[in-house]
Each structure stands twice: as C-alpha cells, then as structure tokens.
Amino acid sequence: MTAIDRVHVPLGDRAYDVVIGRGLLAQAGALIEPLLQRKQMAIVTETRVAGLHLDAVQAGLGAAGIASTALALAPGEATKGWAGLTEAVEGLLDAKVERRDIVLALGGGVIGDLAGFAAAILRRGVRFVQVPTSLLAQVDSSVGGKTGINTRHGKNLVGAFHQPALVLADIDLLDTLPARDFLAGYGEVVKYGLLGDAAFFDWLEANGPALAKGDRDLRHYAVRRSVEMKAGIVSRDETEQGERALLNLGHTFCHALEAATGYSDRLLHGEGVAIGCALAFDLSARMGLCAQETPSRVRAHLRAMGMATELADIPGDLPGAAALIDLMGQDKKVQDGQLRFILARGIGAAFVCDAVPMEALRSVLEDGLALQG
Ligand code: GLY
Numbered sequence: 510m511t512a513i514d515r516v517h518v519p520l521g522d523r524a525y526d527v528v529i530g531r532g533l534l535a536q537a538g539a540l541i542e543p544l545l546q547r548k549q550m551a552i553v554t555e556t557r558v559a560g561l562h563l564d565a566v567q568a569g570l571g572a573a574g575i576a577s578t579a580l581a582l583a584p585g586e587a588t589k590g591w592a593g594l595t596e597a598v599e600g601l602l603d604a605k606v607e608r609r610d611i612v613l614a615l616g617g618g619v620i621g622d623l624a625g626f627a628a629a630i631l632r633r634g635v636r637f638v639q640v641p642t643s644l645l646a647q648v649d650s651s652v653g654g655k656t657g658i659n660t661r662h663g664k665n666l667v668g669a670f671h672q673p674a675l676v677l678a679d680i681d682l683l684d685t686l687p688a689r690d691f692l693a694g695y696g697e698v699v700k701y702g703l704l705g706d707a708a709f710f711d712w713l714e715a716n717g718p719a720l721a722k723g724d725r726d727l728r729h730y731a732v733r734r735s736v737e738m739k740a741g742i743v744s745r746d747e748t749e750q751g752e753r754a755l756l757n758l759g760h761t762f763c764h765a766l767e768a769a770t771g772y773s774d775r776l777l778h779g780e781g782v783a784i785g786c787a788l789a790f791d792l793s794a795r796m797g798l799c800a801q802e803t804p805s806r807v808r809a810h811l812r813a814m815g816m817a818t819e820l821a822d823i824p825g826d827l828p829g830a831a832a833l834i835d836l837m838g839q840d841k842k843v844q845d846g847q848l849r850f851i852l853a854r855g856i857g858a859a860f861v862c863d864a865v866p867m868e869a870l871r872s873v874l875e876d877g878l879a880l881q882g
Contacts, residue, residue, distance in 0.1 A: 514733050518652065518740040520747060523672045527652055527736045529729060533679035534565040534640070538573025541638055544611060544674050548575045551604040553597055553624035554615040555584040558642050561685050566615055566640065577613070578604040582620070586772060589619045589658050597627040608632045611674060617643035617690075618650040618778075622668070625656030629671035636674040643686060644694025645779050647678040648701070648735035649756075653743040663839060664764070664772070670748055678736065680729050691721065692816050693779030696759075696786070698731050701738045703786055703807065704758045707857030709734050714810050721814060755859050758851040759785030765836035766823065775824050783811050787818045788873060793852040795869045803855060820877035827881070830874035834867070 513530030528540060542548070550570060554563060559581040570577050580600035582588045601612060614624035614637055621639050628637035641651035657668015683691065695717070702710030713720075713731070720727040739756070746753040762785035763778065770776040790804040808818040820827060827833070837848055848870075852862045 514729075516733065516736045516740050518672070519744045520672060523654075525673055525675055527676040527678060527740065529647075529678045529680065529733050529736060531679065531681045531725060531729070533677045534562060534569045534682075535572070537566055537569035537640070537677060538571065538575045540677060541570070541611070541613075541675060542573045542575060544636070544638070545575065546609040547607075548573075550575055550577045550611055550613050551601050551606045552577055552579040552613045552615055553601070553620060553627065554579060554581050555588065555620055556581045557584040558616045558620070562615060562642060562682060566613070570613075580604065582623075584619075586619055586659070589623045590660065591658065593623055594627060594658050597623055598631055601627060601631055606631060606635060608635060610635055612637040613640060614638070614651075614673075615640045615642065617641065617646045621646050621651050622656050622665070623658060625654075625671055625673065626658060626668050629656055629669040634671070637671070639673045639676040641676065641678055642682045644683055644691055644732075645697050646694075647683075647732050648694065649697045649739065651676050651678070652736055652739045653753075654747070664767070672747075678732055680725050680732065683728055684723070688721075689777065692814060693777040693783075695721065695814060696779035696781075696783035696816065698735050699811065700756070700758050700782060700786060701735045703790075703853065703856055704755045704851065704859040705738060705742075705857055706734070707855070709738075710810075710856050714813075717810065717814050751861075754849070754861050755851055757849075758853075758859050759783070759787075759789050761785070761837050761848065761850050762788045764839075765833045766820075766827070768836045768839065769828055769833060770823060770825070780817055783816050784818060784820065784822070787811065788820075788877065789850065789852060791873045791877070792850065792865065792869060793854070795873055796852070796866070799853055799855050799858075803853075806856065819880055820874070821880035827878060830871050830878060833874055834870060 516527045612628045614621045639651035641647045654670045654672035656671045657665045660666050716727050759782045763781035766781045790807050793799045811818045847863045853859045
C-alpha cells in the first residue's frame, strides 16, 4: 500500500499541506487536531456525500475527541449561489462557529468553493479544511484558495482567495464516484501533463486506463503529481497575475460550451475541459505553434480513456461558431476586450496568448461543428 504523502503549499503565513493517501477519513481527527484551538468543528457538506462519508468523517474526528456538527446542503451546481451561501453562513452561525474555529468542507468542487467562501466571510474570516471527495476537487479546486459562488451573470463571479489550512485527499473516496464523474475529473489531470509536464502525459498515456479501472496506487500517483504541479504554480502566483493562468488550459472553450449547454449534465465541467484542451491544441497547430500531429496525440489519449474529445460528442445542438465566440467574450478572463487563450508549443509547453487571430479561432470551431451529425 502506498504511503501517505504530504505536498506543501509554501505561501508564507498561509502555507499548508495537502495530505494524500488512503484511509484518511479515519485519521481526520489526528491530522486536524494540531490546528484546532478547541475540539469542535462544523462540517459543510451535501446530502449525497453525507450519505456516503459523513459518518466516517465524524467518527474520525471523534477518535481524536473532536465534536462536530454537520450541515448538509442540496447536491448540485445550483447550491453554489446566493441562496446556498446564505444557508451555509447562517447554518455555521447557528452552529456557533467562533472566529478561531475551523470549518470542514466535505464534498466536491461545489461544496469546497461554497464552504470556503462562507468561511472567508464568516466573522470576517475563519479557517477551513478541505476534504475533497471528487477527483476534480482533489486535483484542482481544493488546492489554491479560489472560493466563490455563481451569480446570474456567470460562474464564480463572486468570491475570494482564501487558502485552506489543510487538505485531506483520501484516494479511497474515489471508489464511490460514478464513472462519468471520475473521467470528468481526469480531464483536469490530463491538463497538468498538457500544460507543463510532458513526462507526466507520457505516464498518463501508459497508465491512465488502469487508473480509471481502479488501481489505487496509480490514482495516488496521479493525484500527487497533479497537486505538486498546482502547488508549485499557486505558490509562485497565488492571485493569477501570470503563471496561474496556465491552469486555465482548455477553459476559454470550456466556459463557452458550458454556457451553450446551460450548465446542464449535457456537459460536465471536466468533460468541457478535455474537449477544450483538444481545441486549444487544434488552435495552436492552426497557428503554426505546435506540430500538426500533436492534437491527434491528445485526442488519442482522451479516446483511449473513453472520454469525449470533439464538439460533436456533446449531445444536442450547439450554436454556431460566432455565437460560441460571443460566449467566450463573457468569460472573466477577457481583458480590455481581448480573448485570452492558453496555447501550447507542444505537450507540456503551454503559454498565455492574448493575440489569437479571429479567423483561426473561427475555423477551428467551424471544423469541429462540421463533424456534428
Ligand atoms: N482552477 C484553476 C485555478 O485554481 O487557478
């Protein structure tokens, strides 16, 4: 069995560890206890995750003498809005959370972002611990301190940078994920190889299928390598003034596709990231930045994993290229009216580009849309 790993996120007085391993829920109390001022925690979770893991978390805390209350919200992206934020904040105040207490976020990206933001504003800021239960949350959203909610204007438009005090990524929890959710999270794993670590992409090509089937040692390595990469980038650029933008590889396309599909289960975020990464390599090849065969290699791996790679793989109709480009213009990464893309000179060699010719973008989208049945 693989040992427990600790990846440190060196952010001065906001530094913390991401603990990665198996059986971490049972050890949650022992791992969190050194951070606590009093042996009392409030857990924010959602009902589906609560049914699977809440008892184990509370037992793990109890083993170290930590009492806990739990607030279980409705599952799903709709919870990550003003009403869900009110429910979380009022619930934490009902639970008498004090300024020096620590909130525990138990769930996927929705709960981590929401509970983290609630913690950021509760009593002008309390600390929180992330216990991510999805692959996407373990490799991406639980690390780096982006917290927030969606508004009617778009996703993640209200929020705060608020770093967790600790992240516990328990590999065993990935066993309870539906296959579709696991693969969607894998979209974010592949992203790390594509943006900055060609050797990791080679490793994923060799090991991805076995990892998806359930090999826990391979899952552990993939989570650790992803977290190491994220921790490195976040520690160099916490508030996304530069390098952190590379983590948005595939996301300008993805956000337009999520908007075009109404943020519905026609397209999960990680599925949009995977298709967006393939399109980002198409665009890079079209602009002569990377070899013409590189997009095919990216797609071949995603297909070997059983993932969608094309606009045509998204069920239902999509709007035309012009409408998709319009939706990209709503993205919060737009600066001075310029669309911002993460492009690549090859696998593992991404960079920020604010000067994409519209014609190249339109033709990449038109070619993709033409494949629709
Ligand atoms: N998910 C992208 C970031 O944390 O910057």
